[in-house]
Amino acid sequence: MEKNSTLISIQAAQALVLKYSSVTSVIVEMDLCNALDYVLAINVISEIDMPPFRQAAMDGYAFSISSAITYTVVAEIKAGDNANPILKEGEAVRIFTGAPVPTTANAVIMQEKVAIQGHKMTVQMPLVVEMNIRPKGSQIKRGAMALAKGTKIKGAHIGFLASIGITKVSVYAKPSIAIVVTGNELKAAGTPLEYGEIYESNGTMLSAVLQELGYLKTSIITVADDYDQTKTTLKEAIQVHDIVLVTGGVSVGDYDFVGKALKAIGVKEIFYKVKQKPGKPLFFGKMGSVSIFGLPGNPAAALSCFYIYVYPLLKKGEGATNTQLLSIFMPITSDYDVKGDRAQFLKAQIEEDGVQILEGQSSAFAGSFGAANALVFIPEHTPKIKKGERVKTILLPIK
Amino acid sequence: MEKNSTLISIQAAQALVLKYSSVTSVIVEMDLCNALDYVLAINVISEIDMPPFRQAAMDGYAFSISSAITYTVVAEIKAGDNANPILKEGEAVRIFTGAPVPTTANAVIMQEKVAIQGHKMTVQMPLVVEMNIRPKGSQIKRGAMALAKGTKIKGAHIGFLASIGITKVSVYAKPSIAIVVTGNELKAAGTPLEYGEIYESNGTMLSAVLQELGYLKTSIITVADDYDQTKTTLKEAIQVHDIVLVTGGVSVGDYDFVGKALKAIGVKEIFYKVKQKPGKPLFFGKMGSVSIFGLPGNPAAALSCFYIYVYPLLKKGEGATNTQLLSIFMPITSDYDVKGDRAQFLKAQIEEDGVQILEGQSSAFAGSFGAANALVFIPEHTPKIKKGERVKTILLPIK
Structure with missing residues (x-):
C-alpha cells in the first residue's frame, strides 16, 4: 500500500471485488x-x-356434474384415504380437504353450499367443472425445476x-474466514485497561456479524504492531482460509505494518483507498484464490465496508444469484446537511413512511450501528438533502 | 372450536395475541x-x-497551541503506549491514530498538514483547540446506559x-416450541407415496423458519387423525413446551380432531377464525402460560399466520421492545385486482422502486413464499389497487 495510490470510486471498487472473486468449487x-x-x-x-393426485380443496361433496341437483351420498373419503370409488351418475362422496377426488368426479362442492337429508345431498349453487379440485401437478409437475x-x-x-x-x-461450501486484528492498544475483554489501551472489539463484532449471516467458520487472530509478527501471522492466515479480513493497520502511519507485510508476502493489491466516507483507507488484494480485505480500524467504518464490499464477495463466492443487499428508494424524514464531498454511507433507521438518518455517524462509534436497520447512500458532491427527497436505502439484515 | 364462532378482525386478533402473552420470567x-x-x-x-483517554483521531503531531507555528518534536506516542509526557511550550510529539494524547497537549494536527525539517515541525493550517482529539468518554461515559x-x-x-x-x-430465555403436525395423509420424506398421500412439509418448514429467526429449541411431533391420540399428544406437548403450534386439523371437517381435543384437555379459546385471507381458520388459545396456535394446514397460509401472529408472540415472550416485523409503505409496481372481500396478505417482492405482488398466491403452495421478501397487506373491501399506489409492505426477515 503506497502513500500515493489513487482513490477509486465506490462503483469501481465494488466491480473489482466481484471481478476478482469466483464461486467456490466445493x-x-x-x-x-x-x-x-x-x-x-x-x-x-x-x-x-404436486399434488400427486387430484386433491379436494374444501370439505364437501365430490360427484360428476349432471342435470340433477340431488345426489346420493354413497361413501366418504378422508385425507390420506387410498380410495378411488367409481361413481355412477347421480352419486356423490362425502370428501374432506386434502383427500383424493375420485377419477369419476369432476366437481367438489363446499359443505356450506348443500342441503342434506339422510343420504341425499342437494346442491344450492351453480356448478363449474373441476370446481374446488386442485389439479394433479398444479403446484409443480414431475420433471420440472423446483428450485x-x-x-x-x-x-x-x-x-x-x-x-x-x-x-x-x-x-x-461456505468459506472459512480469518479475522486478523492488529494493534498494540488492544486488550482482551475481562482484564483491566492500562492507560492508552482499549478493548478489542472489531474481531468480536465481525465474527458476530458473520454469524448473523450464517457464516460460522471464522477464527479471530490477534497480532501486535510488529512487522515480522504481522508478516508471519498474515501468511499463515492466508494459507488456511478462503477470506482474510484484517482490521486496522491500513492507514499510512509509521506503525501500520499491514500494508508492508501484505506486499512482502506477495499479496497483489487490487485497490487501496476508495472515494467514500467512512472507509477511505480500504484495501482489497488477492493471493491465489484467497481474498484479503484491509478494513479500517474504526469499528463503524469497518462495518460499513463489510456490508458494501465483503458481503457481495461472500455471496458471489458461495454462488448466490443476488450478491448485493436489497436496496430501495425511500423519502428522507428530515432535511440533512451533508458533511464533506465524498460519497457517504450513513447509518439510518427505516420507519413506516421514510428513512431517518441517525445521530452519531462517527466512524469510531459502533453504538449507533446497533440502532440502524439501513445504510443511506449519499452520492458525492451532494450538499443537502431536503425532507421528502428519495434516497437510496440499503437494508441491513433483519430477523 | 365451534362451527359458529364469530370472525374477528386482524387487528383484534393481533391485540389478543399480545394481551394473552407475557414476557418469560427466565x-x-x-x-x-x-x-x-x-x-x-x-x-x-x-x-x-469510552474512549478511556483523550484519543488521537489522526496520524500526526500533538502539542499545546501557542503563538508559534514551529514546534520541536521531542517524542513519539503510538497506539497502545502508556505514555503521558509533559510538553513544554513549543514542544510536540509525533502521534498515531488511537494513541493517548498527552494531558499537556490540546491539538493534534494531521501529518499531511505540516512541514518537517529534522526535529522541527511547522504547522500549515489554522489550529482549533482540541482538534482531532476524541474526548475521553465521548462515545459513552462510565455509568451511562450502553444498551x-x-x-x-x-x-x-x-x-x-x-x-x-x-x-x-x-x-x-428463548421459548421451547412444539410443532404438532396432524393428518393421516402425511408421509415422511424418503418413502414412496401411496395414492392419496402427500409428504409432510409444514413441520419441516416451520422448524426451518424458526431456525432462521434464531429459535432452535423446537420439536416436531406428528399425530394421525385419531381423536384419542390427538388429545394425548397435545396434552403432552403443552406440558413440556412454552408454545405449541398445531398445523392442520383446525377446519370444520368431521375428521379434524384438533379443535375438539384442545377443548377436551382444557385449552381456553381466545379466538378462532379471523377475517383474513389466507388463514381464516386460525385458532389461538391458552392453557396456563402456554400459548397454542392452530395454524391452517395449507403451507402458505400457515406461514402467513406465523409471521403475522406467532412472530409477535415470540417477540413479546422474549421481552423485545419491537414485537412486529418492520413494515413500510411502498408504491405497487403494477395494477392489482383484488380477489374477494377479506383483508389479505399477499406474497410480494420488494424492488428498488416499489413492491411487486407475486404470481402463485394459492394458500396451498409454499413455493412462491420462497421468492417473496415481503407481504403486502390489503385492507378489506379493496377492489383494485392502481400502479403507484402506496401499500403497507411487511418486510420478511432477510440475510
Missing part, C-alpha cells in the same frame, strides 16, 4: 433440514407431481422442497 | 459472544469511559459492548 451434499442459508449448487428437479441453482435457501424453500419429498440438496 | 446470563439474537433482560451500564433492556442483540451491538469490556449479558 459442493457439498447435505440433509435438507441443515441447508438453511446455503446456496443451491445444482438445480432441484421435482420427482413427483434453481444460485438460490439462497430460506425456510419457505425448505418447506416447499420437503413437500415434494426432497431430503438432500447439493450446496456450495 | 433470565439467563451468557457470554456476550453467544448472545446474538437474544433480547437483553437487564440494562447494560458502561463501567468505563437498554428489551433490545434484540445484533452483531453491531456485540461489537459495541465488547468495546466497553462487557463479557457477559443477561438475556431472556
Whole structure:
C-alpha cells in the first residue's frame, strides 16, 4: 500500500471485488433440514407431481356434474384415504380437504353450499367443472425445476422442497474466514485497561456479524504492531482460509505494518483507498484464490465496508444469484446537511413512511450501528438533502 | 372450536395475541459472544469511559497551541503506549491514530498538514483547540446506559459492548416450541407415496423458519387423525413446551380432531377464525402460560399466520421492545385486482422502486413464499389497487 495510490470510486471498487472473486468449487451434499442459508449448487428437479393426485380443496361433496341437483351420498373419503370409488351418475362422496377426488368426479362442492337429508345431498349453487379440485401437478409437475441453482435457501424453500419429498440438496461450501486484528492498544475483554489501551472489539463484532449471516467458520487472530509478527501471522492466515479480513493497520502511519507485510508476502493489491466516507483507507488484494480485505480500524467504518464490499464477495463466492443487499428508494424524514464531498454511507433507521438518518455517524462509534436497520447512500458532491427527497436505502439484515 | 364462532378482525386478533402473552420470567446470563439474537433482560451500564483517554483521531503531531507555528518534536506516542509526557511550550510529539494524547497537549494536527525539517515541525493550517482529539468518554461515559433492556442483540451491538469490556449479558430465555403436525395423509420424506398421500412439509418448514429467526429449541411431533391420540399428544406437548403450534386439523371437517381435543384437555379459546385471507381458520388459545396456535394446514397460509401472529408472540415472550416485523409503505409496481372481500396478505417482492405482488398466491403452495421478501397487506373491501399506489409492505426477515 503506497502513500500515493489513487482513490477509486465506490462503483469501481465494488466491480473489482466481484471481478476478482469466483464461486467456490466445493459442493457439498447435505440433509435438507441443515441447508438453511446455503446456496443451491445444482438445480432441484421435482420427482413427483404436486399434488400427486387430484386433491379436494374444501370439505364437501365430490360427484360428476349432471342435470340433477340431488345426489346420493354413497361413501366418504378422508385425507390420506387410498380410495378411488367409481361413481355412477347421480352419486356423490362425502370428501374432506386434502383427500383424493375420485377419477369419476369432476366437481367438489363446499359443505356450506348443500342441503342434506339422510343420504341425499342437494346442491344450492351453480356448478363449474373441476370446481374446488386442485389439479394433479398444479403446484409443480414431475420433471420440472423446483428450485434453481444460485438460490439462497430460506425456510419457505425448505418447506416447499420437503413437500415434494426432497431430503438432500447439493450446496456450495461456505468459506472459512480469518479475522486478523492488529494493534498494540488492544486488550482482551475481562482484564483491566492500562492507560492508552482499549478493548478489542472489531474481531468480536465481525465474527458476530458473520454469524448473523450464517457464516460460522471464522477464527479471530490477534497480532501486535510488529512487522515480522504481522508478516508471519498474515501468511499463515492466508494459507488456511478462503477470506482474510484484517482490521486496522491500513492507514499510512509509521506503525501500520499491514500494508508492508501484505506486499512482502506477495499479496497483489487490487485497490487501496476508495472515494467514500467512512472507509477511505480500504484495501482489497488477492493471493491465489484467497481474498484479503484491509478494513479500517474504526469499528463503524469497518462495518460499513463489510456490508458494501465483503458481503457481495461472500455471496458471489458461495454462488448466490443476488450478491448485493436489497436496496430501495425511500423519502428522507428530515432535511440533512451533508458533511464533506465524498460519497457517504450513513447509518439510518427505516420507519413506516421514510428513512431517518441517525445521530452519531462517527466512524469510531459502533453504538449507533446497533440502532440502524439501513445504510443511506449519499452520492458525492451532494450538499443537502431536503425532507421528502428519495434516497437510496440499503437494508441491513433483519430477523 | 365451534362451527359458529364469530370472525374477528386482524387487528383484534393481533391485540389478543399480545394481551394473552407475557414476557418469560427466565433470565439467563451468557457470554456476550453467544448472545446474538437474544433480547437483553437487564440494562447494560458502561463501567468505563469510552474512549478511556483523550484519543488521537489522526496520524500526526500533538502539542499545546501557542503563538508559534514551529514546534520541536521531542517524542513519539503510538497506539497502545502508556505514555503521558509533559510538553513544554513549543514542544510536540509525533502521534498515531488511537494513541493517548498527552494531558499537556490540546491539538493534534494531521501529518499531511505540516512541514518537517529534522526535529522541527511547522504547522500549515489554522489550529482549533482540541482538534482531532476524541474526548475521553465521548462515545459513552462510565455509568451511562450502553444498551437498554428489551433490545434484540445484533452483531453491531456485540461489537459495541465488547468495546466497553462487557463479557457477559443477561438475556431472556428463548421459548421451547412444539410443532404438532396432524393428518393421516402425511408421509415422511424418503418413502414412496401411496395414492392419496402427500409428504409432510409444514413441520419441516416451520422448524426451518424458526431456525432462521434464531429459535432452535423446537420439536416436531406428528399425530394421525385419531381423536384419542390427538388429545394425548397435545396434552403432552403443552406440558413440556412454552408454545405449541398445531398445523392442520383446525377446519370444520368431521375428521379434524384438533379443535375438539384442545377443548377436551382444557385449552381456553381466545379466538378462532379471523377475517383474513389466507388463514381464516386460525385458532389461538391458552392453557396456563402456554400459548397454542392452530395454524391452517395449507403451507402458505400457515406461514402467513406465523409471521403475522406467532412472530409477535415470540417477540413479546422474549421481552423485545419491537414485537412486529418492520413494515413500510411502498408504491405497487403494477395494477392489482383484488380477489374477494377479506383483508389479505399477499406474497410480494420488494424492488428498488416499489413492491411487486407475486404470481402463485394459492394458500396451498409454499413455493412462491420462497421468492417473496415481503407481504403486502390489503385492507378489506379493496377492489383494485392502481400502479403507484402506496401499500403497507411487511418486510420478511432477510440475510
